[in-house]
Amino acid sequence: MALPRYTEPHYRAWHYLYLTICTAVFFFLIAPLFVIFPLSFNSEEFLVFTDGMMRLDPDAFSTRWYKDMVYGTKNPWGLAARNSFIIAFFATIGSVLLGTVAALGLSSRHMPYKGLIMAILISPMIIPLIISGVAIFFFMAKAGLAATHTGIILAHIILGTPFVVITVTATLSGFDHSVTRAAASLGSNPVNTFMKITLPLILPGVISGGLFAFVTSFDEVVVVLFLAGLESTTIPIQMWTGLREQLSPTILAVATCLIVLSTLILVTAELLRRRSERLRGIKRH
Amino acid sequence: MSVHKRWANVEYWQAIKRRAPAYTGQKYLKGLDMYKNDKGEIVNVAEDRRIHRKLWLRTIEVALFVTIFCFLMAYPIAHLLATLPMKYSNLLMICVLLPFWTSLLVRTASWMILLQQQGIVNDFFVFIGLVANDARPQMMYNKTGTYVAMTQILLPFMVLPLYSVMKTISPSLMRAGKSLGGTPFTSFWKIYFPLTIPGIGAGCLLVFILAIGYYITPALVGGASGTLISNQIAFHMKATLDWSFASAMGLMLLTGVMAIYWVYNKIVGIDNIKLG
Secondary structure, three states: OOOOOOOOHHHHHHHHHHHHHHHHHHHHHHHHHHHHHHHHOEOOOOOOOOHHHHOOOHHHEOOHHHHHHHHOOOOOHHHHHHHHHHHHHHHHHHHHHHHHHHHHHHHOOOOOOHHHHHHHHHHHHHOOHHHHHHHHHHHHHHHOOOOOHHHHHHHHHHHHHHHHHHHHHHHHOOOOOHHHHHHHHOOOOHHHHHHHHHHHHHHHHHHHHHHHHHHHHHHOOHHHHHHOOOOOOOHHHHHHHHHHHOOOHHHHHHHHHHHHHHHHHHHHHHHHHHHHHHHOOOOOO | OOOOHHHHOHHHHHHHHHHOOOOOOHHHHHHOOEEEOOOOOEEEOOHHHOHHHHHHHHHHHHHHHHHHHHHHHHHHHHHHHHHOOHHHHHHHHHHHHHHHHOOHHHHHHHHHHHHOOOOHHHHHHHHOOOOOHHHOOOOOOOHHHHHHHHHHHHHHHHHHHHHHHHOOOOHHHHHHHHHOOOOHHHHHHHHHHHHHHHHHHHHHHHHHHHHHOOOHHHHHHOOOOOOOHHHHHHHHHHOOOOHHHHHHHHHHHHHHHHHHHHHHHHHOOHHHOOOO
């Protein structure tokens, strides 16, 4: 972003102002996440930087909140983590299956009312969660599925499917449908064509949609608040309760773990997206 | 009974009695601080009891301002991301995407730590002498907290559509504008800005639509003056158990959201939502 040497001073000033603003906005975006790391290693029970921490005194830091997270009895983080992973796992599988099939169907030229179906499929992403939560609660209560894992998983499938539809549709935008016809003309049946030809090509979209569905389910609190029974506590529910009642450093330890997890997922998703763009020959300059 | 002899038939009265309370629009009127008086006219409730109208207005106000703040912050950084060489912009893009992928509760928790009275933001204000140490302002559990946290949380949803539009604008257009005698400002305003309007529309509609139904962040950092209509719905679901009123308010909110969604679909196209 070097400026040409002939730039007039007041444009130069504007340019530096612009760069300053950008730096400030990036700082605003990313800095809040990094507050959590040091405070989760605080040896005191306060959520402020103590004098010892400012002096980098080793005694001011400890891993006691991580130990409390794993062994502590006050908040059943272990049970919550187990539930969260189980729910997110099945919800992801369901979302990926439904979303991929829907996206494939919508990519067909013969599909009627494409726009309307697409709008309905994506609406769970747009509709305020509180409304989905209330509606799903009424429905599940009638169906006898409130306060069960099955109910929560079904609800999360609804919420996760739009992401898969969007990512797979994006991958299919450069998809050449003549390859499936070529496979058919060479004697392949539709299932075989899908497994051998279509799926490998759209796989990056499927996986990144799956990651979105996983994160959505793993982070979802509103619907679970309405549906959860006592034993189906999840990590977001525990955090929600903790944040409402008392903000303890144990929550920050959990939050740190979640940030690490989301970083891993982000890196995976970015690598997949680049690979997909390379495969489909889309170049970003 | 003199009007028609059928009114003498008791069954009609029973039918009316049976049907009357099953469906009513009264909960909707209550949601707008109105009610039906004895004569069946729709009137406003007393001025000091109009809480819902205030809440609707506040929800729209918060959503609107969060959208404006997001736009003002996202525009420069989306421009920077779109014009920097790939090597650097990929790195900076991580700064946009990491919050996007991080748990909402984690981000809200970090704002609770930052904005508390002994928190870092207040420490900083005291340090630069903006406020006295014993007069630290309350920045959480009010509207300020809601604004700050929601802006940061929804910012990526504004950056991504803006970025994807700006990426398609050829830099030679700005050079052409300059070579034809326009100052950088006029060429920006007359050439670049109009080309980014589709991205602005997409980003603003998306952020507004998400902000208007926000629940978690206002519930945690909003306090009494920063809660939105979603929080009222949750309150009636969980505390007063007036489920029909909660549903009525939910449907009113849903109608509004659906209207914006319809506009979004018309203007942007729903399959153009950007997820990084």
